[in-house]
Amino acid sequence: DWSMAAYRAEMVQKIRDQVGSGKVICALSGGVDSSVAALLIHEAIGDQLTCILVDHGLMRMNEARDVVAMFHEHYNLNLKMIDASDRFISQLEGEADPEAKRKTIGRLFIEVFEEEAKKIGGADFLAQGTLYPDVIESVSFSGGPSVTIKSHHNVGGLPERMNMQLVEPLRELFKDEVRVLGRELGLPDSFIGRHPFPGPGLAIRCPGGITREKLDILRQADAIYLDEIRKAGLYDTIWQAFAVLLPVQTVGVMGDGRTYEFVCALRAVTSVDGMTADFYPYDMDFLGKTATRIINEVKGINRVVYDVTSKPPGTIEWE
Numbered sequence: 668d669w670s671m672a673a674y675r676a677e678m679v680q681k682i683r684d685q686v687g688s689g690k691v692i693c694a695l696s697g698g699v700d701s702s703v704a705a706l707l708i709h710e711a712i713g714d715q716l717t718c719i720l721v722d723h724g725l726m727r728m729n730e731a732r733d734v735v736a737m738f739h740e741h742y743n744l745n746l747k748m749i750d751a752s753d754r755f756i757s758q759l760e761g762e763a764d765p766e767a768k769r770k771t772i773g774r775l776f777i778e779v780f781e782e783e784a785k786k787i788g789g790a791d792f793l794a795q796g797t798l799y800p801d802v803i804e805s806v807s808f809s810g811g812p813s814v815t816i817k818s819h820h821n822v823g824g825l826p827e828r829m830n831m832q833l834v835e836p837l838r839e840l841f842k843d844e845v846r847v848l849g850r851e852l853g854l855p856d857s858f859i860g861r862h863p864f865p866g867p868g869l870a871i872r873c874p875g876g877i878t879r880e881k882l883d884i885l886r887q888a889d890a891i892y893l894d895e896i897r898k899a900g901l902y903d904t905i906w907q908a909f910a911v912l913l914p915v916q917t918v919g920v921m922g923d924g925r926t927y928e929f930v931c932a933l934r935a936v937t938s939v940d941g942m943t944a945d946f947y948p949y950d951m952d953f954l955g956k957t958a959t960r961i962i963n964e965v966k967g968i969n970r971v972v973y974d975v976t977s978k979p980p981g982t983i984e985w986e
């Protein structure tokens with residue numbers, strides 16, 4: 668893509684001008700945005716960049732491992748993975764309030780990141796994959812009064828506290844443009860096409876109080892759901908799809924016995940930029956087959972429902 672090639676060159680130069688001989692650390696989440704930001708900055712300043720992937724225990728099945736493997740296979744940047752899952756989960760246990768979850772996750776993230784930054788002797792700049800919609804959605808909403816719908820947790824607060832400047836090379840781009848840029852930078856198609864995943868991860872897909880057990884149940888259901896979507900060839904048509912574990916137990920029958928287990932809600936939407944979205948119109952065979960698999964394979968779930976709410980009035984996530 669001609670214009671993206673030009674944009675890439677322009678951004679590389681801008682990053683060099685901004686950073687000089689300084690050191691940059693980048694919080695790599697494994698998502699497309701932070702990955703593209705990291706690669707662009709790496710192209711500009713090479714080893715002056717250190718990437719840190721904090722595994723908060725709220726990722727999807729095998730996600731942290733797969734992301735690290737992809738980077739090691741294709742690129743040569745400094746990437747360190749920190750397993751902080753016990754720390755996060757122990758402090759989130761029992762928390763039910765969506766904004767409190769985001770605050771705790773944000774605070775712990777800053778703590779872990781600060782510790783890791785110290786270990787590499789500090790840094791002058793913090794890199795983030797902030798996109799244009801992140802910039803506008805956090806200040807206004809469809810022409811109405813200025814309100815924050817959800818406090819999107821990136822790493823706010825960290826730069827001031829650590830006396831760092833921000834490097835945000837994607838601030839002018841929409842998601843589809845970031846994907847074009849990612850392809851330009853050689854990211855594999857399978858990686859570029861990945862659905863967006865929120866910073867607070869599975870924590871905001873577990874309404875009503877987080878427990879390790881619920882996270883494990885949710886992770887399994889989510890993996891089966893995504894597997895079925897891929898097998899049906901629908902993954903690239905859908906903007907974002909995920910399972911939510913509801914804090915509701917219902918009665919079921921299995922074999923000779925009565926069960927009393929959780930309800931799993933499935934969500935899938937189409938969208939251009941995440942600002943508005945339509946629920947995805949699956950055919951009933953797909954939903955039925957997926958529900959059966961989840962109930963048969965995941966201990967702890969005995970009922971599956973599908974969310975047919977578009978955005979607005981719903982949001983994409985449930986919290």
Ligand code: XMP
Binds near residue numbers: 816817863864941
């Ligand atoms: P909503 O639920 O607001 O989501 O319609 C729009 C897009 O943003 C993602 N999202 C988040 N991303 N931190 C993030 O990094 C958050 O706290 C957060 N909340 C929602 C959501 O997954 C969707 O892609």
